[in-house]
Amino acid sequence: MNPLRLTLPVLLLTVACGPRQLEPDADIICDPCAGWNEPQQPFRIHGNAWYVGTAGLSSILIETEDGLVLIDGALPQSAPLIAANIQSLGFEPRDLKAILVSHVHFDHVGGVAALQRLSNATVYTSQAGREPLSTGQLSGDDPQYDPAAAYGDFPPVRKVVAIGDGDVVSVGSVEVKAIYTPGHTPGGTSWTWQSCALGNCYNVVYGDSLSAVSAPGFEFSSSGVADDIIASAGIIGDLDCDIFLSPHPFFFGMTDKLERFDQGNPFVQNVGCLLYAESMLGWLERRLEAER
């Protein structure tokens, strides 16, 4: 029998429906990667918001009546863990409609391409994030851009939509608003939406990284990026913010909060954004002192 007669329908089915199983991209090897990628039991943060990331890299699932939204995809080797976490909560990773990106660094977007292949979700980033996300390489104006670095590239993402500052991604009745907060990267974006449960509605903020970290030789003072971080910290600090989340769980004290879950919901804390903005400004201040 002509083998084409067998393989063609299978091929067409795969193209039409996407792969049944997650097909991860190659692991990225870095010093902290193994620790970051330790498994983490997924849990409900509040209402429609679930933590499905790893021990050191956040990935947030937003449940809607019309499919799922995911924020950030961690490392390539995190994608199978994220998909398994989503499934263990009773959701289907193939139901992802939108994947939102905080900032285009390998440890937050490395798993996005594989999760998109599985679900055919549309991927959203800022105007400045689209080019690096689509090419899998940092832009030259990223503080961490270093052509001599051993790693930093990541699997490029197809079908990237650039969202404007203040614009909204709607899935079902959930509206997730993009807020540009550049500094850690030129395209850094924070996201905010509402989560309601048992009559309580809270504003959830996924505040992007604002840490003053760079490749050797970069200066936050002379480049003007220090001003971006100061402005972005002000924006995050001023947001309506009942629940604060961020790309690294240690930025919002996840482990400590999980231990206190029996005393009300420790993630509901209206000073979270303010405390985060202050700590990032402190980080910048120490960095500027070192540059002097």
Ligand SMILES: [Zn+2]
């Ligand atoms: Zn980063």
